[in-house]
Amino acid sequence: MLGIMTALYSLGGVCAxxxxxxxSDSLGRRRSIVLGSILMxxxxxxxxxxxxxxxxxxxxxxxxxGIPFAVIAAASLVGELSHPKERPIVSSLxxxxxxxxxxxxxxxxxxxxxxxxxxxxxxxSLLQLTPSVLQLSFIRFVPExxxxxxxxGRHAEALAILTKYHAEGDEDDDFVKMEFAEIxxxxxxxxxxxxxxxxxxxxxxxxxxxxxxxSFLGVATxxxxxxLISYFxxxxxDSIGIHDNRTKNLINLATVCWAFVNGTTIAFTVPRxxxxxxxxxxxxxxxxxxxxxxxxxxxxxxxxxxxxxHAVVALMFLYSPAYNIxxxxxxxxxxxxxxxxxxxxxxxxVFQWWSKSALFLNQFVNPIGISAAGWKxxxxxxxxxxxxxxxxxxxxxxxxxxxxxxxxxxYEGDEIRHQQEEEVEHEIEVARTRSRSRAPA
Numbered sequence: 001m002l003g004i005m006t007a008l009y010s011l012g013g014v015c016a017x018x019x020x021x022x023x024s025d026s027l028g029r030r031r032s033i034v035l036g037s038i039l040m041x042x043x044x045x046x047x048x049x050x051x052x053x054x055x056x057x058x059x060x061x062x063x064x065x066g067i068p069f070a071v072i073a074a075a076s077l078v079g080e081l082s083h084p085k086e087r088p089i090v091s092s093l094x095x096x097x098x099x100x101x102x103x104x105x106x107x108x109x110x111x112x113x114x115x116x117x118x119x120x121x122x123x124x125s126l127l128q129l130t131p132s133v134l135q136l137s138f139i140r141f142v143p144e145x146x147x148x149x150x151x152x153g154r155h156a157e158a159l160a161i162l163t164k165y166h167a168e169g170d171e172d173d174d175f176v177k178m179e180f181a182e183i184x185x186x187x188x189x190x191x192x193x194x195x196x197x198x199x200x201x202x203x204x205x206x207x208x209x210x211x212x213x214x215s216f217l218g219v220a221t222x223x224x225x226x227x228l229i230s231y232f233x234x235x236x237x238d239s240i241g242i243h244d245n246r247t248k249n250l251i252n253l254a255t256v257c258w259a260f261v262n263g264t265t266i267a268f269t270v271p272r273x274x275x276x277x278x279x280x281x282x283x284x285x286x287x288x289x290x291x292x293x294x295x296x297x298x299x300x301x302x303x304x305x306x307x308x309x310h311a312v313v314a315l316m317f318l319y320s321p322a323y324n325i326x327x328x329x330x331x332x333x334x335x336x337x338x339x340x341x342x343x344x345x346x347x348x349x350v351f352q353w354w355s356k357s358a359l360f361l362n363q364f365v366n367p368i369g370i371s372a373a374g375w376k377x378x379x380x381x382x383x384x385x386x387x388x389x390x391x392x393x394x395x396x397x398x399x400x401x402x403x404x405x406x407x408x409x410x411y412e413g414d415e416i417r418h419q420q421e422e423e424v425e426h427e428i429e430v431a432r433t434r435s436r437s438r439a440p441a
Contacts, residue, residue, distance in 0.1 A: 008057045010360035012064025017353045021345035024073045029080070029145045032073035037132035037139075039066025044128035063128065068356075070135065072348045079336035080145040080344075083166050084179070084403045088271030091333035096267040096324070099260035101131060102230075106253040113249055147341050147404075150183055151191075158183070179403075186405040190342045201346055206411025210338050213395060214347050217335065218354025220388050221327045225290050225381045227362045228370075229255060229316055235370050240300050240309035255316060262321040263328055270329045274400050275337075279392045282326030287385040289319050294382055297375035337399040340408035 024032040043062035050056040075094060082090045108127055112120045143165070149158035159180050167173035202208050228236055233255070237248050270278050293315040299308035331351075339347030369377035399407055 007360050007363040008060045009064040010356045010363060012061040012066075013068050013356040014353060014360060015061075016065040016068045017349050017356070020068045020072050020352075021349045023069065024076065024345040025148075028148055029073040029077035030139055030142060033070045033077070033135060033139055036066045036069030036071070036073070037135045039063075039069065040132040041129055041136075042066075044125060044132070047128070048122050048125040050125075059125075064356075066132075068349075068352050070132075072345060072352060075332040075336065075348055076344055077142070077145050079332070079404070080147045080341070081143065081161075081165070087336075087404075088333050088400075089268055091336060092267035092271050092329040093264070095328050095330075095332055096260070096263035098328075099256055099263050102256040103253070103260055104130075106249070106256045110246075110249040110253055113245060146180075147183055147187065150187055151341065155184070182403065182405040186408050187341055190340055190408060198346065200343060201350070204412075207343070209395070209411055210343075210347060211350055213338060213397075214335060214351040215354045216391055216395070217327075217331060218351045218356075219358045220391075221331055221355050222358035222362055223381070223384050224286055224323060224327060224388065225293075225319065225378075225385070226323055226327070227359060227366060228381075229319070231363060232366050232370060235367065236312075239370065239374060240297065240312050241304075241306070242309070242313075251313065255320065258317055259320040259324065263324040266321060266324045266329045270325055271333060271400075274398055275330060275334055276392070276396050276398050278330055279326040279334075279396055280389065282322055282324075283385065283388045283392050285322035285325070286319070287382065287389055289315055289322055290378065290385055291382050293319070294375060294378040297378060301375050334399065337402075337404065337407050338397070338410065341404070 020032070023035065027035075040063055043059050043064075043066060046062060047056060047059035050059060075091070078094045079087055079091050104127070105124065108124050112123050114120070115123075143161045144157075146158035146161050149155070149161070159176075162176050162180055163169060163171055163173065166179065167176040170176075200207065201211050233252055234248050237243075237251065242248060242251070293312055296308045296311040296315060299305055300312065332348075335348055335351050336344065369380075397410060399410070
């Protein structure tokens with residue numbers, strides 16, 4: 001039952017993904033967020049009012065169906081709206097803000113788990129409304145993506161947004177003129193070779209490599225052991241001799257609070273470093289920590305050594321910053337950098353599809369594996385973490401310290417990049433000439 005209840009949420013997300021990119025690209029990032037928020041509100045209300053298990057899991061499916069519309073559009077909007085110097089940090093903070101919800105959920109369940117009636121789960125279900133209600137309340141104050149506006153021919157609106165948020169309203173700012181020209185010309189070049197179909201995602205060697213990286217990263221964000229802590233902490237604690245429910249809830253609350261602190265700190269620092277170094281540091285650390293976790297679990301299982309059980313808990317806390325270095329702080333930042341604008345929503349959809357599918361499978365397999373094999377089940381994660389280190393070393397490109405437009409043709413060769421640079425430089429010179437001609441004598 002636990003596997004079904006948690007897996008239906010992921011299944012909803014998987015089913016929504018074919019519709020996310022077309023809606024985000026056609027209606028805009030803001031409207032996609034609104035649609036996702038409305039669906040999640042409906043799911044939360046249905047879950048809180050459930051009278052049987054069937055209704056409850058259907059509500060979980062609806063919640064899962066709504067979230068990709070909001071998450072993919074929001075990730076794109078954050079990356080496309082942010083100032084180039086601030087984009088990596090802002091995108092990383094977008095990911096680390098997940099822990100605010102995790103802390104809230106852990107605190108609420110700590111307060112309600114001992115209630116002797118249905119309100120023990122109805123209250124947490126009802127409170128799931130809060131993020132979506134906040135998004136609907138404040139989305140009117142958030143501007144649309146300038147890149148989406150340019151792609152739709154609304155150039156004046158896009159330039160006005162860039163001027164307001166990247167130049168403090170200075171219409172003569174050279175940086176904004178250069179940024180707008182770069183966006184405009186890069187989207188024109190992308191449009192010349194773009195095809196409005198999913199076949200484009202595998203049409204060239206460069207696009208196939210992008211899809212491979214997105215697919216790997218989607219799986220890695222769920223198959224690095226984090227799902228064990230997030231969804232199956234209780235049976236893991238049972239396996240090392242911690243059976244008291246209040247103690248379990250306190251450990252859960254402590255882990256998410258610690259994850260928020262280190263995740264936010266990492267979000268401010270890691271984006272300043274090279275992407276490959278950050279991912280290699282994170283994956284190597286995860287492999288070492290999870291191997292030690294597996295060893296400590298084996299010792300407790302075979303000898304009953306209390307210190308080994310305590311070591312498992314300590315390693316859970318060490319695991320958090322290692323995971324956050326790469327898979328939390330940089331996942332959306334890296335995906336936004338790897339995929340050019342015209343396929344960015346599709347690229348994030350590929351990332352989400354593999355992530356949701358891996359999570360869906362995990363939520364069925366993990367409780368069975370933990371129950372049947374105990375600590376031996378963790379060895380499969382150790383092997384996959386070793387594979388992650390190898391994959392990152394061999395396939396991850398370096399994308400740090402470059403604008404989204406400079407990264408648009410990352411795999412397309414020098415010729416098209418030189419063409420992009422020449423056209424952008426020409427457009428900037430035209431803009432400067434017009435500015436000088438308007439200046440008073």
